[in-house]
Amino acid sequence: QRLFYSASHEEIKTGATADIYFVKTMEILNHMGLARKEVVAEVFPRKSGIICGVEEVLNLLKDKDVEIYGLQEGESFSPKETIMRIKGPYEEFAIFETALLGILAHSSGWATAARECREAAGDKVMICFGARHVHPAVAPVMERAALIGGASNASCILAAKLLGKQPSGTVPHAAMLIAGDTISVARTYNEIMPPDSPRIILVDTFKDEVEESLAVAEALGRALEGIRLDTPSERGGVTKELVYEVRKRLDQKGYDYVKIFVSGGLTPDRIRELSEAGADAFGVGSYISGASPIDMTMDIKMVEGKPVAKRGRIPGIIENPRLKKLK
Template structure:
């Protein structure tokens, strides 16, 4: 049996091996013809502003892919919201980056989808703790991608331990149903107490309270079994949930009635923005899983728009290099490079790579702050 997983290595990605086969055919044909034009290429999802906002993520990996290549690249800052136009521009001889297109688009497309969904969840419950619980729904090699993008979108924490090692943040979490089941029906107190006695002092004491009996019953039993319990978590499966809001309110009422007003209530289990909006006034926090982790990648494309200094683009694409602006009213404006932008507008395209050297610090904390501020600026909301 093989000792490896079905994962393309970082070395193969960096070398350009993780490419669509027709790019290998392209380099062979250009090499045969002795042709290697200087081009300007742009990464774009939509040509003109659409009114549907997306949160740019994945720029750190994209920059690392381009590093060491004889080319220049500009890009929007990570954590910028956009609804059309280019998010990155690459200038150089085409064969220098031809075989990188497939990986480059993947580095941007999937994280942008995840970060956008995370921002939707964040905006749905702006005053609640919202955690990312969804990395179990994707290939394990993508765990750090999911968790970093979730943080960028504004979520407060995540569950994947190895992802924390990669991005330099500590994962969090308390207990699964499996722990409760290992102790057995009627022995919930033993499970909660074993957890309380075993885990580090810094770990929040949050008890799972829907394994065998009514959530109200288990919540009260947990609060009385564990001293200084921080919270209870309701992960009620959909087939047994009924009116989830009513259940949460009943748990809150009962905890208060028995003197446990300091015990918070957390909810998880297939939740999305609509659920968070419905529950945010009765629950203290949420775990959001597949809604964020299973986001569709944004359909970016890389298109040549200039060849040897002359405008050039395929039919249906806007020719010529472009500039991107944020207008004073929060609008996103695209114009031809070299032309004057809107009055008072901020230019968003910034240097990323110069002659193969990454010239911009890509900082996760800065991107998180930028995303939150930009969401306010453009009035980001979701109808889901």
């Protein structure tokens, strides 16, 4: 019995996730003897952004008899720019249109949001914490897109593994709540984690952030890499004044080596603001994971070497010198 509604790799690869009308189309074209007409189709986005998902598209069409031209993962695109061109007998790729567009739309949406965060964070650490907002089947897809867009690391174990990284993360409020105390959790963390696992401790669970930050700093001494501020909105969230004060108060006690990691409802604007106030690293959740897909459209532009187009579009290929032959 099936546990989840998500599609397996095999289902995707065999076209099971296609829209039914592509199947109907192929039946009709077969009946009319047109199924193997050579067509050229072009993909364009509705908005500007960062392309992502190209590798999966190539795998999707790996053993099909088509040529593929496209931008490369992480490149930027403009509205209506041709970002991919596919050439071959129509039946080779017709039923994959749904999957192909979905891969590009969803991943490009996430990568674009991550790029905005990266630009706000400059050279500082910026990690995607958004896995908890998307279906687990696409959590690694989303985190990969975030890395293509510019995230420093992923918090999802599978995503990190697939991308050859150590996953990144601290300890959530749950640990403190069960232990009943922040300091004992911090000490245990310090005791048992491997030396290369950075000691970053969440300080807003029970006490005022400044008080807890100083207590943790005292408890762990030089071993402490950073504290994490994740103040809930009910307490005003993480403000720039809070970051500034924590920085100053840590410095006054000699803990100037302790980094400040912030999270909670971050957006590019808030990243910029908190960075200026002294934050050293950023955990971004729903700004990346909740980004809408960037709608993609595939238009047939040539049939057997002749330009065609539906009303509203220009017949024939729209040249784009940035396209590379990918297959």
